[in-house]
Amino acid sequence: MSINMDEVKKLQEELERWKIQSEKMKNEKTTLYLKKVALGDKQEELQKELDDLVLKKKRIQDDIKKQQDMFREELLDLQMKRDDLEEDEAEIKKKLSENEKVFRKFQDTLMIKSQLPQKNLNFKGINSAENADDEPMDIAYTCHIIASEPFVLEGGQALLTFENEQVAKSVIAKRKHPLDINDKKVFVEVQEPPLGKSVKFEVNMNISNKKLKVSNLPQDLPEETIKDKVELTFYKSGIGGGEIKNVDYDRNNNTAYVTYLQNGVAQRVLKENSYQLMAGKDTHEVEVEPCMYIELNKLQMFSSVSSRSVLITGIKNVDDEEEEDVKDLIELHFQKESNGGGEVESIAFSQDRKIKPIFEEDLK
Template identity: 30%
Template sequence: MSSDEDFALVMETEQPETLEQIQALISKHKKQYELLIEEHKDLAEVRDERQKLAKEFRERSDIIVQTRKNDHDDHTKCLDSGREKIELLRQEEADLSQQVRQAKEDLKEQDANNAFLREKTRVFTAVPERKVVFKGQTGEPGAMQKFDIKSHIVYPMDGGTALVTFEEEIVAKKILSMGKHEVDLGAECRIFVEAKPIHLMIPSLVEIETEVCPRRILISNLPKIDIDSLGLNLEVHFSKTRNSGGEVDTHHMLHDSGTMVLTFVKDDVARNLIEMEHHDLEIKGTKHRVRVTPFLNGTIKNLTNKMQACLQTVLLTGIPDVVDQETLQDLLEIHFQKSTNGGGEIEALLYNPLGQHISAVFEGNTASCTEGGAAAL
């Protein structure tokens, strides 16, 4: 019912005329007021309850929004972390693939190296056959002869110089310490010479890489016959195809080892003969078994040199050409043999007069001149 209707209703009510009616009306309105107060109170409680619920809803809503936001941030971080892990896994996969490829290449290289080492082992075990006889002599294990290189050094000599090699190093040191020497040639003739040390460049380290020669073979266990006949018989035997041979180019005898080297025209002949190893051939009506082993070619890969002084050899300089070569060489040898002149026993003496150019050849522990004479290294 609208307010106009209420107002009209009230207006239609009869006006109280007596005190009792007025009191009754007041009492009625008082009750209505109390009811209104009670309803207002209930409405206020309902309002407060609704406001409380609304506040709780807002708080819960804020919590849910924040939770969703946190969940979204966590999800985003997880996605980023997952992407990073995927990228790392892809990188690891690429690295592993590269390592696998590298491992395959290394394995292939190792297989090739193993094959090369097996070939070398086969070569080194297939040494030329030599007969040995024990003669009852024994020695200490550390006293075995070591591998050494024989030097071959050409030393050019200037004119008016001489090389003197003494048997003892101490004599050479004394001659060098004296410096200049006065040599009496007789007939009141004297010359002055100066003693200087000799330094030669010699190898201190040599590294040699070896490989099997495809055209040469090394033949050992040879019969003791004339070398020319032996070479001819070997050429005839190993040139025949029924003996797995081929056309022979040259043959060469290695006297220090007692073996023969055959060189073929083609490369494929040597390998077949090496694989057979032992070969029977007939020489002067007698069968003889020889052994064929690989021939190694050597290539110097590393060479280190050093300067070394000749401990027993002294260089004499400033020698004038006053008498003939032979006479002056004898006079120099006589002078430096005398202990009164600081000298001693001479092993070799070589004199080169002015105007001449000769070379002294140092080999191992000794040296010789191309035109005669010797000196020590």
């Protein structure tokens, strides 16, 4: 068998091409493998970033939910406070209305129905008939008021007032006193009551016996018409009226002031709080009240001192005792002369609550 060299050469060349092709494919395979490894690392890195983002998203969602819950609770709390405030406002308005009614009733009683204190009068002379009506016949009240910050007696404290000022000074000088409470000695401390500053002033109130105030008048009538209607209404004898000296009208406040010629007429009319005023075909209910003139005089500021009173603090171990029993125990101790005490005029004791004792001007 003869071998053709040309064919051998072709086969060798073909073999070389396959080797080259194989090497090339091998390189490509290696390259692809490396790319796959790189992509796997990248995918792992991206997956990790994705997991981090998911976790971060969950944290943010949890924070948002917590804030929403917190805001919801705050909103509910604010709504409850608003409801409480509305209830308080309604209660305050109700009490204010009740107080206004009580004040109005007291005012009416004070100005019209009260009996004035008796006062002895001596005969001096006779006024001439022509100037008798010119004499003032108004009702005058004068009262003295002392205003101060209220003194508060706390739990475990007592307030004693002695009949003698020197006794108060003596027990304060000793300062600490032993009390037998529940078979135990309790040392209490005695000091002056811290009363602070007070204000004293005089209030002078004059109630006119000839003049009254009319309010709630119709606003759509001319001034002269209103004055005429007021005069016609309050001149009538059926309501206790009488001859009118003049009528003054204040359009800004929609009120009129009626001045009678004689004393006592205004007080008769003021027995009623309201009257019907006719204006054409319309009827208006108008209100009447006395004309008052109030002045504040003799304003004084001073430091309050209670020279016969003492404050006792540190009263302990009395939870099982009745307040009256503790008061008796305290009073018994501070009445004994051997303890520097003396006769007790009054006593107040607070076991577990706040008390506001009343202080009056000492006339002794």
